[in-house]
Amino acid sequence: MAKSALVGVDLGGTKIYTAVADLRGRIISEVIVPTGAERGPAAVIDEIVRSVDDALCAAGIGRRALKAVGAGAPGPVVFARGLIADPPNLPRWCNVPLGAILEERLGTTVLVDNDANLAGLAEVRFGAAKGFRDVVYVTVSTGIGGGIIFGGEVFRGADGAAGEVGHMTVLPGGPRCNCGNRGCLEAVASGTAFRRLHGYTTKDAAERIARGGVSGRKARRDIDELAEWLGLGLANLANILNPQVIVVGGGLSNLGPILFVPLRKAVKKYGFSIAGRRVKVLRAKLGKRVGVMGAIALALE
Amino acid sequence: MAKSALVGVDLGGTKIYTAVADLRGRIISEVIVPTGAERGPAAVIDEIVRSVDDALCAAGIGRRALKAVGAGAPGPVVFARGLIADPPNLPRWCNVPLGAILEERLGTTVLVDNDANLAGLAEVRFGAAKGFRDVVYVTVSTGIGGGIIFGGEVFRGADGAAGEVGHMTVLPGGPRCNCGNRGCLEAVASGTAFRRLHGYTTKDAAERIARGGVSGRKARRDIDELAEWLGLGLANLANILNPQVIVVGGGLSNLGPILFVPLRKAVKKYGFSIAGRRVKVLRAKLGKRVGVMGAIALALE
Numbered sequence: 187m188a189k190s191a192l193v194g195v196d197l198g199g200t201k202i203y204t205a206v207a208d209l210r211g212r213i214i215s216e217v218i219v220p221t222g223a224e225r226g227p228a229a230v231i232d233e234i235v236r237s238v239d240d241a242l243c244a245a246g247i248g249r250r251a252l253k254a255v256g257a258g259a260p261g262p263v264v265f266a267r268g269l270i271a272d273p274p275n276l277p278r279w280c281n282v283p284l285g286a287i288l289e290e291r292l293g294t295t296v297l298v299d300n301d302a303n304l305a306g307l308a309e310v311r312f313g314a315a316k317g318f319r320d321v322v323y324v325t326v327s328t329g330i331g332g333g334i335i336f337g338g339e340v341f342r343g344a345d346g347a348a349g350e351v352g353h354m355t356v357l358p359g360g361p362r363c364n365c366g367n368r369g370c371l372e373a374v375a376s377g378t379a380f381r382r383l384h385g386y387t388t389k390d391a392a393e394r395i396a397r398g399g400v401s402g403r404k405a406r407r408d409i410d411e412l413a414e415w416l417g418l419g420l421a422n423l424a425n426i427l428n429p430q431v432i433v434v435g436g437g438l439s440n441l442g443p444i445l446f447v448p449l450r451k452a453v454k455k456y457g458f459s460i461a462g463r464r465v466k467v468l469r470a471k472l473g474k475r476v477g478v479m480g481a482i483a484l485a486l487e
Numbered sequence: 488m489a490k491s492a493l494v495g496v497d498l499g500g501t502k503i504y505t506a507v508a509d510l511r512g513r514i515i516s517e518v519i520v521p522t523g524a525e526r527g528p529a530a531v532i533d534e535i536v537r538s539v540d541d542a543l544c545a546a547g548i549g550r551r552a553l554k555a556v557g558a559g560a561p562g563p564v565v566f567a568r569g570l571i572a573d574p575p576n577l578p579r580w581c582n583v584p585l586g587a588i589l590e591e592r593l594g595t596t597v598l599v600d601n602d603a604n605l606a607g608l609a610e611v612r613f614g615a616a617k618g619f620r621d622v623v624y625v626t627v628s629t630g631i632g633g634g635i636i637f638g639g640e641v642f643r644g645a646d647g648a649a650g651e652v653g654h655m656t657v658l659p660g661g662p663r664c665n666c667g668n669r670g671c672l673e674a675v676a677s678g679t680a681f682r683r684l685h686g687y688t689t690k691d692a693a694e695r696i697a698r699g700g701v702s703g704r705k706a707r708r709d710i711d712e713l714a715e716w717l718g719l720g721l722a723n724l725a726n727i728l729n730p731q732v733i734v735v736g737g738g739l740s741n742l743g744p745i746l747f748v749p750l751r752k753a754v755k756k757y758g759f760s761i762a763g764r765r766v767k768v769l770r771a772k773l774g775k776r777v778g779v780m781g782a783i784a785l786a787l788e
Contacts, residue, residue, distance in 0.1 A: 262761050271761060320645040332727075336642070343637075343729025344621040345761050353759035354723040357659060365759055422655040426633075426727060428644025458654035458666055460563050460572060460646050 191247045193238050194481030195257040196301065197230070197284075199223055199275030203474075204237040206245040207482045209253070211312065215244035216478070226278045235291050254295045256484030258477050259284060261300035261331065265346035268298040274364060297484050302349055303340045304480025305472075306333025309433045311483045313471040322429045323470070324351055324420065325436035329364070330372040334427065352376070356419055375415040377438055384408050392441055409441065410448045417452020421462060424453065428461040435470030442469070492548045494539050495782030496558040497602065498531070498585075500524055500576030504775075505538040507546040508783045510554070512613065516545035517779070527579045536592050555596045557785030559778050560585060562601035562632065566647035569599040575665060598785050603650055604641045605781025606773075607634025610734045612784045614772040623730045624771070625652055626737035627717065630665070631673040635728065653677070657720055676716040678739055685709050693742055710742065711749045718753020722763060725754065729762040736771030743770070 191214065196203040198221060205216045217237045221230055234257075242249060260273035268285015270276070288296040306323030315321040315335075323333040330352030334341040342348050352372035353365055360369030361379065373379055380388050386405075394405035420432050432453075438445060450467050457465065472479055492515065497504040505518045518538045522531055535558075543550060561574035569586015571577070589597040607624030616622040616636075624634040631653030635642040643649050653673035654666050661670025662680065674680055681689050687706075695706035721733050733754075739746060751768050758766065773780055 264761070334727075336644075341637070343762065344731040345729055345765055347761040347765075348727065348729035350726045350729075350759050350762060353726045355657065355719050355757050358657065358719060367757060367759075370759075418656050418659060422723070423727065425651045425654045426635075426649065426724065428646055428649035428651075430645040456656050456668060458651050458668075460565070460648040461644065461651060464646055464648075 189247055190251050190253050191242070191245065192253055192482055192485040193241065193255045194478045194485060195234055195238065195255065196477030196481055197221065197234065197257060197259045198301070198477070199260065199273075202230075202233055202237055203478045204234070204241045205478045205482060206241045206247060209486070211479070211482050211486055213482070214247070215241050217241040217244065223276050227276075227282050230276070231284070231287055231291070234288065238292060249293065252292070252294050254297070254485040255288060255292060256304070256481035256486075257284065257288065257296060257298045258301035258304040258481045258484075259298060261302060261350070262347045263298055263300045265299050265342050268296065270298070297487075299340065299342075299484055300333070300346070300349065301477050301480070302331035303333040303342065304484055305435060305476045306335045306433070306480070307340055307483045308472055308476045308480035309435065309470055310335045310338065312479055313476070314433045314468045315431050318430045320428070320430045321433060322351075322423050322427060322431075323433045323435060324423070326376060326416065326434060326439065327437035328376060328378045330376050332423075336427075336429070351419065351423060354419060354422060356415065356422070371415070371419040375412055375419060380408070380412050388412070388438055388441060392444060395444055406444065409444055413445055413448035414452045417449050418456045420449070420467065421453045421456030421458075424461045424465040425458045429465060431466045431468055433468050433470050435472075435476060439469050490548055491552050491554050492543070492546065493554055493783055493786040494542065494556045495779045495786060496535055496539065496556065497778030497782055498522065498535065498558060498560045499602070499778065500561060503531075503534055503538055504779045505535070505542045506779045506783060507542045507548060510787070512780070512783050512787055514783070515548070516542050518542040518545065524577050528577075528583050531577070532585070532588055532592070535589065539593060550594065553593065553595050555598070555786040556589060556593060557605070557782035557787075558585065558589065558597060558599045559602035559605040559782045559785075560599060562603060562651070563648045564599055564601045566600050566643050569597065571599070598788075600641065600643075600785055601634070601647070601650065602778050602781070603632035604634040604643065605785055606736060606777045607636045607734070607781070608641055608784045609773055609777050609781035610736065610771055611636045611639065613780055614777070615734045615769045616732045619732045621729070621731045622734060623652075623724050623728060623732075624734045624736060625721065625724070627677060627735060627740065628738035629677060629679045631677050633724075637728075637730070652720065652724060655720060655723060657716065657723070672716070672720040676713055676720060681709070681713050689713070689739055689742060693745060696745055707745065710745055714746055714749035715753045718750050719757045721750070721768065722754045722757030722759075725762045725766040726759045730766060732767045732769055734769050734771050736773075736777060740770050
């Protein structure tokens with residue numbers, strides 16, 4: 187008897203992560219391949235289709251048992267049309283109707299959303315924010331992205347472009363951001379910003395702090411400063427949205443308490459009234475699978 | 488035959504504005520009285536009950552025909568419990584269960600919400616944003632407040648405290664805000680902030696600009712600077728929420744084009760990608776009745 191299955195695809199700038207899951211969202215098989223983004227959209231889409239087939243094959247499931255595919259892609263994504271607008275790390279992708287193309291190629295329903303929205307959905311369904319309804323997810327690594335999950339659903343805004351929290355201006359006239367503006371949260375509180383400002387990475391910072399001494403104390407002050415900026419940004423989100431929880435994921439969340447202790451302090455400092463007092467700041471739980479699990483959560487809906 | 492009616496109450500720091508409306512939201516009678524906030528909650532609540540009776544009497548409608556009461560109060564309001572938390576301009580109101588008290592006194596359903604949420608709802612139902620579903624309303628006068636209306640419904644957040652857009656930090660280390668923090672949007676872009684910074688009011692500024700000359704040019708530069716700050720704040724909201732429309736109300740919206748021309752320019756400047764390009768910035772339409780019309784819209788639901 188043929189089993190029914192879902193597929194999640196996490197399309198990143200460097201890797202395509204594909205997984206087959208059962209109808210309860212449990213992963214049966216996984217395939218990870220390089221994106222080869224430099225070859226342009228058509229080749230990448232071929233790669234996605236091949237990965238889906240490979241993952242189905244590994245799971246012992248035929249294409250006809252495939253009920254739905256969820257796919258996450260670098261934002262902005264026009265959700266209703268499955269359209270990928272103009273992601274900075276997928277060159278030559280400009281308004282590619284990924285949803286429609288994959289539907290035709292795979293012969294099943296395909297939903298496409300912003301990867302940060304899906305990561306947020308995954309943390310709410312399966313991770314750090316399980317059991318909470320009103321959640322903001324913020325991923326902090328080379329850039330800063332966000333997903334807003336309220337009432338248990340992704341809040342996409344009018345054009346599916348909500349959640350671009352990395353481009354809120356927090357330091358007018360501050361460092362130049364990749365988007366062209368100055369003083370965006372991403373330009374002062376991302377891993378890239380840290381490295382540009384201090385000449386070493388946040389991973390180096392964690393090692394120096396572990397070793398202690400003068401250089402460890404300096405590294406701790408530098409991380410405290412990043413935490414202050416990030417906390418200011420998260421408090422702005424709390425004041426505007428009044429979530430129960432803000433989940434922080436992405437590479438920088440691996441810093442653990444050396445980030446989260448000063449971060450929680452900064453959120454309390456900049457938070458306003460009830461929203462500021464009530465919000466919990468939690469560390470993401472799902473790690474590298476967060477994107478593909480979000481894509482599966484989307485397919486589940 | 489008894490007509491059915493709704494009542495809206497706009498409880499402000501200086502005035503209580505009460506109106507009786509029919510079931511389509513059309514106003515039949517209005518009563519405006521001073522709040523007398525210094526007398527404390529019990530006396531103010533007596534005043535509200537008296538106003539409701541007076542307005543019903545003026546409309547020729549008995550209490551038994553009253554289907555529901557909507558009330559707007561200075562935030563934060565815990566919507567689900569009709570609880571007024573700790574509004575700065577209603578002294579000695581601390582966690583007053585206004586909804587429950589009015590329900591008992593008036594013998595009908597009473598819903599209480601933040602006045603900025605209700606003003607936003609009114610502009611969506613009856614005003615500048617009629618026909619739009621995803622709207623942020625920002626009121627700029629002595630302070631700055633906000634209401635988020637998405638999918639045609641008020642977005643209240645986990646504790647009913649969403650929309651406190653005036654307390655987003657936009658200038659870290661900047662001027663002190665009433666909330667105790669520094670560099671809140673309210674501390675750099677409200678009427679109070681303008682007066683503190685420049686020593687004259689935005690109304691004076693409008694008059695000077697109309698008269699022209701050196702002092703008019705100076706006033707225009709000062710308004711441009713306020714518009715730049717306000718535009719930065721509105722662009723942050725656009726980037727986070729991706730609304731179709733941001734409606735700007737409150738006293739400062741009366742400045743008209745001298746505010747809105749530089750304001751729209753600043754929103755485009757700080758806006759990100761799709762959300763920034765698409766958002767429309769509109770001037771509120773409902774004037775002084777916005778609060779009571781929002782309260783009626785709430786009662787209608």
